[in-house]
Amino acid sequence: MTRKILTVVGARPQFIKAAAVSRAIRETKVLSEVMVHTGQHFDANMSDVFFDELSIPKPQYQLDVSGGGHGDMTGRMLISIEPILVAEKPDWVIVYGDTNSTLAGSLAASKLHIPVAHVEAGLRSFNRRMPEEINRLVTDHLSGLHFCPTRTAVANLAAEGVVKGVHHVGDVMYDATLFAIERSEESSTILSDLGLRSKQYGLATVHRAENTDEPNQLRVIVEFLQECARVRPLVLPLHPRTRQAASSMRLSLNGILVIDPIGYFDMAKLLHHAAEIYTDSGGLQKEAYFHRVHCTTLRDETEWTETITHGWNRLWKGPERLNRVDIDEYGEGNAAHKIVKLLDASM
Structure with missing residues (x-):
C-alpha cells in the first residue's frame, strides 16, 4: 500500500534540498509525495525557476x-x-x-x-536573537525523525536530550551540488553573459534580517x-529584501556588479568558478565548500562550525585558518536515499 509524505517548503534552499529527496521518493514504488509551497519566497526568480530547473513536480498547494x-507570517x-x-492525512510531514x-x-x-521529519536537524548557532535559531530549536523538539548533516548536529541534539530518531545521514545539499555541477557546466552561460573569467571574480549574497x-x-x-x-569584480545577486532596504536607506551599491536573483544552475556555475564567496547564507557556506571555494561569512557566528575548523570558511571579523582539510561529515552524495x-522503515 502506498504511503503518503507531505513536504512543506517555502524558500530557495528548501527547494534545492527537497528536489534531491523528491527524486529519491519518486524512485520508490511505495511512497507518494504531496508538496505544499507556502510562498515565503514569492519572487519568480527565487521560486518558480527552481521548480522548473530541478524538475520538482509543481506543488499541489x-x-x-x-x-x-x-x-x-507564521500564523497565516x-x-x-x-x-x-x-x-x-499524510503518514509523515517533512520540513x-x-x-x-x-x-x-x-x-x-x-x-x-x-509525525514530523526534520531535514538538517541539530544545527545550532547558539544565538537566540536569530529567528532561524528559534525555528530550529522548536522544530527539532517537535520532530520524530531527525536527519542530521553532521556529527556535531547529532551531539547538539543529545545535549538537549534528543536522542530518539536521530540519524547522521550526511547533507542533501551535497547531493544537490553534485547534480548541479554537471548540469550547470552544460547549460549555464552566466559567465560569458556577465563578462567574467573563471577564478577572477568574487560572489556575494546578503539577505538575513539581522543584516538587512x-x-x-x-x-x-x-x-x-x-x-x-x-x-x-564582485557579483551580487540582489535579494528583494536587500534591494528594498538599500533603496530605503539610499545606500549606493556602486562598484559592485548587482544582478537580479538567478536560477540554481546559474548560481552553481558562479559558485564553481568564483575565487571567493561572501555570504550571510548558511546554505551557501556549505555550497562554497562543495565547490571547494573559500567563503567569508558575513555574520558573527555560524551553525556550520566544521567549515571554520577545516579552513574553508571564516567569519568576516575573525581570523582565517591557512590549512584547508576535507570535511568527511557531509557524506558521499547519497543523503536523500x-x-x-529511513522514512519508509518508520511507517
Whole structure:
C-alpha cells in the first residue's frame, strides 16, 4: 500500500534540498509525495525557476503567504497548512532547515498528531536573537525523525536530550551540488553573459534580517563588499529584501556588479568558478565548500562550525585558518536515499 509524505517548503534552499529527496521518493514504488509551497519566497526568480530547473513536480498547494512580521507570517501559514493536513492525512510531514515555513509546518503537523521529519536537524548557532535559531530549536523538539548533516548536529541534539530518531545521514545539499555541477557546466552561460573569467571574480549574497533590517549593519557590510570589489569584480545577486532596504536607506551599491536573483544552475556555475564567496547564507557556506571555494561569512557566528575548523570558511571579523582539510561529515552524495529509506522503515 502506498504511503503518503507531505513536504512543506517555502524558500530557495528548501527547494534545492527537497528536489534531491523528491527524486529519491519518486524512485520508490511505495511512497507518494504531496508538496505544499507556502510562498515565503514569492519572487519568480527565487521560486518558480527552481521548480522548473530541478524538475520538482509543481506543488499541489500554493499558499502565497509572504511578507509581514515573523508572527504574522507564521500564523497565516499555520492557518493555511492545517486544513491541508486534515484533508490529505499524510503518514509523515517533512520540513527543511530553519525558516518560518519550517516552523509552521512542524507546528501544524504536531498539533494534529502527524509525525514530523526534520531535514538538517541539530544545527545550532547558539544565538537566540536569530529567528532561524528559534525555528530550529522548536522544530527539532517537535520532530520524530531527525536527519542530521553532521556529527556535531547529532551531539547538539543529545545535549538537549534528543536522542530518539536521530540519524547522521550526511547533507542533501551535497547531493544537490553534485547534480548541479554537471548540469550547470552544460547549460549555464552566466559567465560569458556577465563578462567574467573563471577564478577572477568574487560572489556575494546578503539577505538575513539581522543584516538587512539594521541600517548601520547593512552599511558596514556594503562598504566591506565594495572594498573587496576593488581587488576583483564582485557579483551580487540582489535579494528583494536587500534591494528594498538599500533603496530605503539610499545606500549606493556602486562598484559592485548587482544582478537580479538567478536560477540554481546559474548560481552553481558562479559558485564553481568564483575565487571567493561572501555570504550571510548558511546554505551557501556549505555550497562554497562543495565547490571547494573559500567563503567569508558575513555574520558573527555560524551553525556550520566544521567549515571554520577545516579552513574553508571564516567569519568576516575573525581570523582565517591557512590549512584547508576535507570535511568527511557531509557524506558521499547519497543523503536523500538514506532519508527516504529511513522514512519508509518508520511507517
